[in-house]
Amino acid sequence: MGTYKNKACFVVNLLNRKNNEGFYKLQEVFNINEELFLIGGRGSQVRDWYKNHQYCGVCGEHNIIDEREMMLKCPNCGHLNYTRIAPAIIVAIKREDKVLMAYHSYYKTNDYSLIAGFVEAGETLEEAVRREVKEEVGLNIKNIKYFGSQSWPFPNSLMVGFTAEYESGEIKVDNFEILDAKWFSRDEIKRRSNISISSWLIDDFLNNKN
Template identity: 50%
Template sequence: MQKPRESIYKRYVPTLIAESTDSPAYWFVFLTGTANLLLNRQDGLAAIPSAAKAEQLGFVPVRSLYIGSLEGSPCYAVEAPEGTQPTVGTDFHSLRTLYERMDEDLFHLAGRALQMLNWDATHRFCGRCGTALADARYEHAKICPSCGLSHYPRISPAVITAILKDGKILLAHSARFPNKMYGLIAGFTEAGETLEDCVRRETMEEVGISLKNIRYFGSQQWPFPNSLMIGFIAEYESGEITVDGEEIAEASWFGPDELPNIPPKVSIARKMIDWYAEEYGTPSQGTP
C-alpha cells in the first residue's frame, strides 16, 4: 500500500569488518548519554564528518563500532566523551530535530549508529551468569564465553494504525505531543501477541473502539530508543470514542480537508496521513 522508497542498501552495505582502516571514513558521532549527533555545517552527505581516524575530529572515542560502508566508504558509530566540544565548522544536534532537515537514508543510518552504541554500552556482561561478553565473529551479537548465551541488539516492534470511518481518519492528541499535534494510535507489541492483535488491543485501550479489515501499510525504524514502527490501515467496526486519559487526551474523526497539526514528513505517521489525504481528498481540478 505504501509507495516503496528506494532501499537504503543501494547506498549502504552493513558489513561486519572494514576492508581498510586507513581510508577516510564517515563518523556518526554521538555525545555520551545523549542522542546529540555531530554534523558539519553543510548539506547532504557532506554534513557527516569524514576522517581517517576519529581522533582527527578532536576527541578520543569512548567506543567506536564499525557499521558498514556508505557509498563505498567505511562508516563508524562513535561515542564522544562527555564535555567534548565541537571543532570549528561543526555542531552537535539532537537527532530528533533532524528528521525533517536530514536526508532520510542518513537519518536512518544515524539511528542505526545510535542504537548500536546504546546496545554496546548496555550489554557488557551476560544477563544470565554475569561474565564479560565477547563480540561475535560472524554477526552483530555478543557471546558469553562462559555459558554461551547470545545477546543481540534490542529491537522493540510497535504498531501504528490509521483508522478510517466513512471517509474520515481517527487522529489523537497526547499531552506529551508539542504544538497541539495530533497523530495515530500506536503502541508496543506485547509478548504472545500478533501485530494485528496489538492493533486491536491498543485501539481498544486508548480510544475504546473495535476494528475490522486490518491491513499492512509499511514500516520504519525509529531510534528513540530502539523501535521498529509497523504501520497498518484499519476500518472502524463498532464503539464510541472513549479516550483513556493517560496515553490519549483527545481523539476525533477528521476529514481530509480539516486535518489538525500533524507529525513531520519523515515519520511513518505523516506518510500514512498523507496517503489518507491523497486517497480521500477532493481531486484538484486542472486548467481546461
Template identity: 60%
Template sequence: MPKKSIYHDYQPSTLLDQKTDSGSYYFIFYHNKLLINRHNNDIPFLKNLNQLPAEALRQIYMGQLRGSPCFVVEIESSFELSSLSFIDLKELYSILEYDIYLLAGRAIQIINWDKNHQFCGKCGSSTRTMEGEMAKICPDCGHFNYPRLSPAIITAIVKEDKLLMARHTYGITNRYGLVAGFVEAGETLEEAVQREISEEVGLKIKNIKYFGSQPWPYPNSLMVGFTAEYHEGEIKVDGKEIEDARWFRASEIQKRPSSISISGELIEWFIDKYSC
C-alpha cells in the same frame, strides 16, 4: 517517490577487511546526539579520530559507506568546532539525506547495544564481542545477545471520510496524531492493532491492512503501519496515554508530521484519498 534504502550506499560488515589512507565516515555520538558537519549537512569524513579533540569510549566498525569504511563512535566529552555540531537525532529529519538518517539510526542502536550489554544478563559475567558477527557472548555461560528491536504499530483508522486522531499525554500535547503502541509478547501485529485501539480509545475496528514499515530508533523500535476501518463503539480515551481523540476530515488536519515518518505517510495517504 520511493525512499532510498539504507543499503543504497551502504554495505554492512563487522570485519574491516581493507585499510584505506583516504579516510572513513564516522557516526560520532555524545549523549545520543550526532556530530554533523554543518557545511555539507553530512557526517564527518576523517583519516582518524585524532583529527578531533575527542576520546572514544567505544568504536565499532559498521561496514562501508560510499565505498569507504564507516564507524560508530561514542565519545567521552563534547567539544565545539566552527563547522561541527552535536544535534539530537530527532531533529535531523530535514537535514540529513534519508539513507544517511536511516544509517544514523542503525548506528545509535548499535552503540547503545554495545554499551548496555557489557555484562551478561544471565550470570553477570563480562561479555565479549564475537568476531565476524554483531553479537555479544558470555564466556562463562555461553549466553548470546544480539541488537534487538521492539516492534510497534501505528494505525490510520477511517470512518466514512474521517480519520481518527488522538492527543497524547506526552510530547507536544496540543498536537493530534495517530494511535500507536508496542507489540506485546504472544500477539500478532494485527492483534496489537486491535488491542491498542480498544485500550486507548475504546473502539472496535475491521479490515486491518498492512501499509508499510519504518526503522524507529527511539530507542530501538521497528514501526509497522496499518490502515483500518471503524467497526463499532464510541470514543472513550484511557486518560493515561491519550487525553483526547476525535474524527477529522481531510480539510481539518492542519499540523502534519514530516512525510519522512510513516505517521506522516499514513496521514498523507488519507488526505490524498479523502480530500474533496
C-alpha cells in the same frame, strides 16, 4: 554501520567531546540527508545496545562481541544477546471520509496523532493493533492491512504501520494516557514533517479518497 558514498561507516564513542560544534540531533539529520539519518539511526541503536549489554544477564560474565554476527556472547555460559528492537504498531483508522486521531497526554507536540503502541510478548502485530485501539479509544476495527514499516531510533523502535476501518463502538478515552480522540476530515488535518511513518500514513489518507 553501512556504507555512504562507497565508504564504510563506523560508530564510535567520544570520550572527550568539548562542545557541540559539528554535532546534530538525529531528527535534524533527517532534513539534511535522509541516507545519513538511516546510518546514524542504526549507529545510535547499535551503540546503545553494545553499551547496555556489556555483562551477561544470566551469570554476570563480561560479554564478548561475535566476529560474524551482530551479537554479544557470554564466554562463560553461552548466553546470546542480539540487538534490542522494540516493535510498535501505528494505525490509521478510517470511518467514511474521516480518520481517527487522539490527543496523548505524554506527547510534547500538543497535537492529535494516530493510535500507536508497543507490541507485547506473545502478540501478533494485528492483535497489538486491535488491543491498542480498544484500550486507547474503546473502538472495534476491521480490515486491518499492513502499510509499511520504519526503523525509529528514538531510542530503538521498529514502527509497523497499518490501515484499518471502523467497525463498531463509541469513542471512549481513559483521560490519563489519552485525553481526547476524534474523527478528522481531510481539510481539518495539518501536514507536518515527512520524517515518520505517522506522516506517511496521514499522506496516504489525504491522497486516497476512495
